[in-house]
Structures are given as structure tokens and as C-alpha cells.
Amino acid sequence: MIETLISGITxxxxxxxxxxxxTLLYRTxxxxxxxxxxFVVFGIYTSYTLALLGYNPYLGTLLGFIVSGIIxxxxxxxxxxxxxxxxxxxxxxxxATLTYDILMFGIINIYADYLQTTFKIxxxxxxxxxxxxxxxxxxGVTIVSTSLLIVLLMLLYILxxxxxxxxxxxxxxxxxxxxxxxxINVSLxxxxxxxxxxxxxxxxxxxxxxxxxxxxxxGMLLIAPMFCASILGGLEQIxxxxxxxxxxxxxxxxxxxxxxxxxxxxxxxxxxxxxYITLIVTLIFIPRGVVSIILKR
Amino acid sequence: xxxxxILFITDLLAFFGIYLMLNTALNIERGYAGIPNFGxxxxxxxxxxITGHLTAKIAILLTGAKVExxxxxxxxxxxxxxxxxxxxxxxxxxxxxxxxxxxxASFGALLGLIQLGPAIRLREDYLAITLLALGEVxxxxxxxxxxxxxxxxxxQVPDVFSWIGSRYRFYLATGIILLIAFILYIYAxxxxxxxxxxxxxxxxxxxxxxxxxxxxxxxYRAIAMIIGSAFTGVxxxxxxxxxxxxxxTLQRFDWxxxxxxxxxxxxxxxxxxVALGTFIFVLINRLIIFNKHLLAGVLPFDIVWxxxxxxxxxxxxxxxxxxxxxxxxxxxxxxxxxxxxVVSRSQE
Numbered sequence: 001m002i003e004t005l006i007s008g009i010t011x012x013x014x015x016x017x018x019x020x021x022x023t024l025l026y027r028t029x030x031x032x033x034x035x036x037x038x039f040v041v042f043g044i045y046t047s048y049t050l051a052l053l054g055y056n057p058y059l060g061t062l063l064g065f066i067v068s069g070i071i072x073x074x075x076x077x078x079x080x081x082x083x084x085x086x087x088x089x090x091x092x093x094x095x096a097t098l099t100y101d102i103l104m105f106g107i108i109n110i111y112a113d114y115l116q117t118t119f120k121i122x123x124x125x126x127x128x129x130x131x132x133x134x135x136x137x138x139x140g141v142t143i144v145s146t147s148l149l150i151v152l153l154m155l156l157y158i159l160x161x162x163x164x165x166x167x168x169x170x171x172x173x174x175x176x177x178x179x180x181x182x183x184i185n186v187s188l189x190x191x192x193x194x195x196x197x198x199x200x201x202x203x204x205x206x207x208x209x210x211x212x213x214x215x216x217x218x219g220m221l222l223i224a225p226m227f228c229a230s231i232l233g234g235l236e237q238i239x240x241x242x243x244x245x246x247x248x249x250x251x252x253x254x255x256x257x258x259x260x261x262x263x264x265x266x267x268x269x270x271x272x273x274x275x276y277i278t279l280i281v282t283l284i285f286i287p288r289g290v291v292s293i294i295l296k297r
Numbered sequence: 298x299x300x301x302x303i304l305f306i307t308d309l310l311a312f313f314g315i316y317l318m319l320n321t322a323l324n325i326e327r328g329y330a331g332i333p334n335f336g337x338x339x340x341x342x343x344x345x346x347i348t349g350h351l352t353a354k355i356a357i358l359l360t361g362a363k364v365e366x367x368x369x370x371x372x373x374x375x376x377x378x379x380x381x382x383x384x385x386x387x388x389x390x391x392x393x394x395x396x397x398x399x400x401x402a403s404f405g406a407l408l409g410l411i412q413l414g415p416a417i418r419l420r421e422d423y424l425a426i427t428l429l430a431l432g433e434v435x436x437x438x439x440x441x442x443x444x445x446x447x448x449x450x451x452x453q454v455p456d457v458f459s460w461i462g463s464r465y466r467f468y469l470a471t472g473i474i475l476l477i478a479f480i481l482y483i484y485a486x487x488x489x490x491x492x493x494x495x496x497x498x499x500x501x502x503x504x505x506x507x508x509x510x511x512x513x514x515x516x517y518r519a520i521a522m523i524i525g526s527a528f529t530g531v532x533x534x535x536x537x538x539x540x541x542x543x544x545x546t547l548q549r550f551d552w553x554x555x556x557x558x559x560x561x562x563x564x565x566x567x568x569x570x571v572a573l574g575t576f577i578f579v580l581i582n583r584l585i586i587f588n589k590h591l592l593a594g595v596l597p598f599d600i601v602w603x604x605x606x607x608x609x610x611x612x613x614x615x616x617x618x619x620x621x622x623x624x625x626x627x628x629x630x631x632x633x634x635x636x637x638x639v640v641s642r643s644q645e
Contacts, residue, residue, distance in 0.1 A: 030422075031422065032422050032425065032426050034335075034429060078613070079613055079616070079617070082617050083616065083617060086617070088616075088620065090421060090422055091333055091421060091425075092616055092620055094333065094335075094422065094425050095557065095561075095612075095616060096613065096616050098335065098429075098554065098557075099554075099609050099612040099613055099616065100609070100613075102550060102554050102605050102608070102609045102612075103605065103606055103609030103610065103613070105550075105605055106602045106603070106604070106605025106606040106609065107602075107606060109598070109599070109602040109605070110598045110602045110603075110606075113597065113598035113599055113602065114597050114598055117597050117598070118597055220433060220549070221433075223429070223430065223433070224430040224433060227426050227429075227430055228430070231423075231426065269441040270437075270441055272437050272441075273434065273437065273438075275430070276430055276431060276434055279426075279427060279430055280427070283419065283423065283427060287419070287423070
């Protein structure tokens with residue numbers, strides 16, 4: 001039971017990192033980023049490549065932040081910024097992120113195929129947990145993911161609330177045209193938010209192969225939990241994302257494993273359905289997320 | 298050589314028919330009613346899988362054949378009994394086809410309702426998230442629930458086209474696909490001119506204005522989604538019957554992204570544009586696939602992934618430079634109103 005709880009906490013931390021980016025982007029660009037899963041997958045392959053080259057895969061968190069951040073910046077400057085200049089609708093912007101997701105899915109698959117055919121490496125089943133360390137009976141990935149989540153949340157808080165850049169970023173979130181009128185470079189601030197969000201997804205992705213078996217299509221599995229965590233927390237408050245991440249993460253792991261003891265093992269097969277059901281229930285009853293309930297009091 | 302060309306054209310037309318059904322459905326949902334249905338796969342896969350599940354069972358009921366084997370888990374031995382009966386009996390085959398298509402349509406419509414039910418009042422972006430997330434569900438259900446279509450192994454279905462003779466089987470199947478696609482296309486075009494279709498477009502253009510004129514947002518969105526999903530379900534059914542087997546591997550790329558690409562290419566909201574976009578895309582796509590063997594072995598990766606990149610780039614260019622498509626939508630003004638406009642202008 002304790003083991004399931006620890007595994008649940010690890011999963012929740014990773015999910016929170018991903019959801020944080022989605023919420024951040026929704027606040028700044030007002031668009032749900034359907035390409036977020038591919039940022040995660042780039043993180044996965046960054047740490048896998050480092051592991052292949054003989055480095056410690058945990059270095060991947062740092063490099064993954066940069067790689068996925070750049071991937072997100074390319075999306076912003078190549079697609080979203082031209083569309084924003086043309087005053088395209090939110091729908092066109094959503095379509096653009098979906099398109100970019102398809103594009104990146106192709107690229108990451110080519111990379112996996114390239115590794116497989118050229119170096120004869122099994123690049124379609126990425127699992128690095130055997131290389132993980134243990135400290136006082138805890139798996140490395142648990143320690144690193146939870147502490148990284150806390151550190152990154154603190155850094156994000158300091159950036160947003162204690163620096164001049166953060167003030168500008170918050171101004172862009174609240175009212176882009178007013179921010180522009182006050183001399184803030186809106187485009188640059190949006191680019192910064194894309195870099196940060198991509199980076200957070202990259203960190204989560206870099207840690208993911210330590211936790212579970214991954215492959216290029218892992219992104220498709222993650223898209224529902226990510227959005228669910230983000231909406232469950234509340235898209236209108238950045239710090240709702242970790243809250244949603246933990247509620248959903250613990251529900252999918254701890255609750256399902258408890259249910260499988262009570263009802264029967266067959267329920268495990270349907271654990272993938274938990275995010276979808278949670279998403280729909282949230283949208284019916286608390287469409288503005290858990291944070292909206294807390295803030296009301 | 299001649300045979301190869303005939304084979305190519307049959308294959309091309311079958312794909313064109315299936316995609317035309319999907320794209321007219323998407324055009325009703327997005328082009329008329331403004332629903333960003335990124336979960337087209339849900340009802341399409343639903344239609345395809347329910348056909349895989351039920352065709353053999355209904356065939357047993359219709360023919361009264363004694364089949365010992367379970368048609369889901371042991372399809373080969375069940376089909377050995379069923380296929381000869383169907384091949385020698387055109388009437389039963391056609392009845393079976395019609396029943397299955399009706400089931401596909403109603404199951405698709407039901408799935409559309411499930412999909413939209415919780416999300417019907419949401420804003421566009423939330424709606425898109427919900428639909429996209431749900432789109433991935435059908436494959437999980439089909440893999441997890443073994444009695445549905447035998448898990449990841451999939452099922453084979455009885456052949457309802459073989460009564461014409463094995464030589465002409467694919468021609469007949471393609472012909473029926475094209476016929477149904479044509480009927481659905483005409484229906485969609487007709488729908489766009491009715492008050493119902495115009496109310497949908499009014500909601501798409503300006504939700505608040507439409508609601509203030511007494512048009513119910515919930516009602517018209519639900520109608521558009523039900524009609525669209527029924528079309529999609531029929532397309533899924535026909536795909537299973539055409540290919541003769543189905544596995545739970547239908548992809549979001551093929552059955553959600555590509556239809557979006559085609560309607561963007563042709564022109565969202567304009568049925569003729571959608572048909573044109575579909576034809577251009579399917580023609581180029583099939584030509585590439587037909588000549589793919591020329592490139593095999595040259596590249597160090599599977600050529601399939603090249604599709605993802607090139608089509609992604611094309612979509613990006615369309616979005617930036619011509620989001621209205623080749624044939625943009627023209628506003629349709631009914632005759633009686635057109636006359637009123639002319640009269641009021643002449644009075645001025």
C-alpha cells in the first residue's frame with residue numbers, strides 16, 4: 001500500500017509539472033496547447049540519449065528543459081506568432097497546436113527509427129528505471145521529481161511575484177492590450193511563457209522513463225491526464241495545476257489499486273479511463289476547477 | 298498494367314468515398330454549427346468496431362445457419378460457414394448490409410450524444426479539449442473489453458459483397474461506398490439551405506445574437522453533432538465491411554487530423570469545397586502510397602513518418618496563408634428573402 005502511495009506521489013509530481021505548463025500557456029496565450037504531449041516526449045528522448053551516451057540520465061532534466069523549451073519556442077515563432085498577427089481566431093490557434101503535435105510526432109518517430117536502424121538500439125521501449133539509484137529506501141525518481149516540483153514551483157513564484165519580468169508577464173495575462181500600451185513587449189513575454197511551459201514539460205518527460213515504460217506514442221496516453229489535471233485544478237489560477245495533478249495522480253494510482261482489491265483485478269485495465277471520467281465530471285460540476293471552491297471561502 | 302490502374306482507381310475511389318462521408322460530417326459539425334470536433338475518431342471507431350462485433354451475429358440470425366464457433370473469438374471457423382451462404386444469397390447479403398449501416402448510424406449518433414452531452418454548453422476551447430480527450434477512449438475500450446472485438450487481435454467480418462463474384466467484389470463495395478457518400482453529401486448540401494442549417498450557422502457566427510433571437514444553443518449543437526456522428530458511424534461501418542476485418546488500431550492522425558486537413562484545404566462551410574479538398578488530398582496521398590516502394594530502403598526510417606511531417610507543414614501553411622480554403626464559403630440567401638432584399642433596395 002505504501003509502495004502504491006509513493007508511486008502515486010511520483011506520478012502526481014510529474015503530472016503536475018506537465019499541467020503547470022498547460023495552465024501557464026492558457027493564461028498567457030488563451031489557447032489549450034495540444035502539442036504539450038510532444039514537448040514531454042522530447043524530454044523523454046533527451047534523457048534517453050544522454051543515458052545512451054553514458055551520462056547520468058538525471059542530467060536530462062536540465063537539458064530536457066532547454067530542448068523542449070526550444071521546441072515550444074519554435075511553435076510560438078513559426079506558427080502562433082504569425083497567426084496572432086493576423087488576428088486568427090482561438091480555433092485556428094488550437095488547430096495550429098494540433099498540427100505541430102502531428103509534426104513533432106513524425107520527427108520523434110524518425111529519430112527513434114534512426115537510432116534503431118543505425119545503432120541497433122531498442123529505441124521504442126525506453127525504460128531507464130534499472131539505472132536509477134535508491135536513497136534511504138526511496139527510488140531516485142521519487143526524490144528527484146517531488147523535490148524538483150517544489151523547487152520549480154518556488155522559482156516560478158519568485159519569478160512571477162518578485163521580479164519585474166514576472167510583473168510584466170502577469171500584466172500580459174490580465175490584459176494584453178493594456179500591457180502593450182504600457183510599453184511591455186507582449187510578444188517577448190508570450191515567448192517567455194512558451195519557453196517556460198515547454199521547459200517544464202521537458203523536465204517531466206526527462207524523468208518519465210525512470211517511472212514507466214515509454215515510447216514515441218506515450219504522448220497520446222498523457223494528453224487526457226494532463227488536460228484533466230489542469231482543468232481539475234482550474235485554468236484560471238496557475239497554482240491550481242499541481243493541486244489538480246495530485247488529486248488526479250493519486251486517484252489513478254491509489255484509488256484504482258484500492259478498488260482492485262475490493263471489486264476485482266479487472267478494474268485495473270480500466271484505470272486509463274479515470275482521467276476521462278474525472279474530466280467530464282469536473283466540467284459538469286466545477287468547470288472552474290477546485291481552486292475556485294477554495295478561493296470562494 | 299491495365300489491372301493495376303483499375304486496382305488503383307478502385308482503391309482511390311473507396312478512400313475518397315469514406316473520407317467524403319467523414320468530411321461532410323465534420324463540415325456539418327464545424328462548418329455549420331461551429332463545434333470544434335477534434336474527437337472524430339470516437340464515433341468513427343465506434344461505428345467500425347460495433348460493425349466488427351455485430352455483423353457475424355446478425356448474419357447468423359438472418360441465415361439461421363448452425364454455427365458452433367463463437368464469431369468473435371473464433372472468426373475463421375464461423376466465417377467458413379457464413380461466407381458461402383452469404384455469397385449464394387444476394388437478398389440476405391443486402392438486407393444484412395442495410396441493417397448494419399443503420400446500426401452504425403444509430404450507434405454513431407448515440408456516441409455523438411455521449412460525447413457532446415457533458416460539453417454542450419461549454420466555450421469553444423473547453424469543448425475542443427473534451428472532444429479531443431474522448432477521441433482516444435474508444436481504442437482503450439476495444440482493447441480492454443475482450444468480448445467486444447476480441448481485444449487487440451481484432452475480428453474478421455462476414456463478406457456482404459461477395460455475392461457478385463470474388464472478381465467484382467471490390468468494385469461493388471467501392472460503388473456502394475460512393476453511392477452512400479453521394480447521398481450523404483446531397484443531404485448535407487440540402488441541410489445547409491434549410492432553416493435548421495441556417496440557425497446552426499447563425500450560432501456559429503454569433504452565439505449571443507443567435508440566443509437573443511430565440512435559437513437554443515444546446516438544441517442546435519446537439520442536432521448537428523447527432524447528424525455528424527451518425528454520418529461518421531456509417532463511414533466506420535463501411536470501412537470495416539470494405540476491409541473485411543478490424544483491429545483496435547485506428548489512429549487519430551488518419552481519422553481526425555486528415556479530415557481536418559482536407560476540409561481546411563477545400564474550404565470550411567462549403568460542401569463543394571470540402572468535396573474538392575477531399576479529392577485533391579486523397580489523389581495525392583494515394584499516388585504517394587502507390588509509389589512508396591520506390592523510396593523503401595533509401596531512407597533510414599519508415600516512410601510513414603515523412604507523411605506526418607509533410608502534411609503537418611502543409612497544414613501549417615494553409616492555416617497561415619489561406620485558412621478559408623480553395624473554395625471559401627459563400628453566404629446562402631434563400632429565394633424569398635433575396636426577393637425582399639431586391640424589393641427594399643428598389644424602394645430606396
